[in-house]
Amino acid sequence: MEYRVSTAQTEMDFELIHGFISNSYWAQGMPPELLRKALSNSLCFGVFDRDNQQLAFARMITDKATFAYLADVFVLESHRGLGLSKMMMAAIMEHPDLQGLRRIMLATRDAHGLYAQFGFKAVDTPETLMQIRLESPYL
Structure with missing residues (x-):
């Protein structure tokens, strides 16, 4: 099967994205209007x-x-194991707007192996990092 990566906001399936993210462990219950704002202020990638x-x-x-x-x-769970995450990560890491950055960060509970493949x-020194974290931001 053929796959492609796009950064066009107009191609992103908001309902699909919101459905997944609002049920995720990291953003459960996120309201649609908040996610729309987050996406409009981000560089988005879709496969x-x-x-x-x-x-x-x-x-x-x-x-x-x-x-x-x-x-x-x-x-999506039905499409895991096909190399799509690697394809998407390669596109992210090669994107012209993301070259030469001093720091790229992420947080993951279970995908360390994937991200290690991309550096x-x-x-x-985790002791140098700090955060403000609301425990229940969507209530």
């Missing part, structure tokens, strides 16, 4: 089949100069 059905998604939150944060990465590694 599509030859029928233009979206099968995977990721977004980079970035200033396109020094920093990016990879977020909301998923491949990601554990933070050397």
Whole structure:
């Protein structure tokens, strides 16, 4: 089967993306209007089949100069194991707006092996990182 990666916001299947992300462990219950705002302010990547059905998604939150944060990465369960995550990650890492950045970060519970293939590694000095984290932001 043929697959392609697109960054065109107009091609992204918002209902599919919201359905997945709002049921994910990292953003459960996210309201649609909040996700729309997040997507419109991000560099989004989608993987599509030859029928233009979206099968995977990721977004980079970035200033396109020094920093990016990879977020909301998923491949539909029915299409896992086909190399789509690697295809999408290759497109992300090769994107012209993401070249020469000083730092690209992400957080993952279970996909360390995938990201290691693209140069990601554990933070050397996690004690230097801080965060503000709302426990129940969508209530």
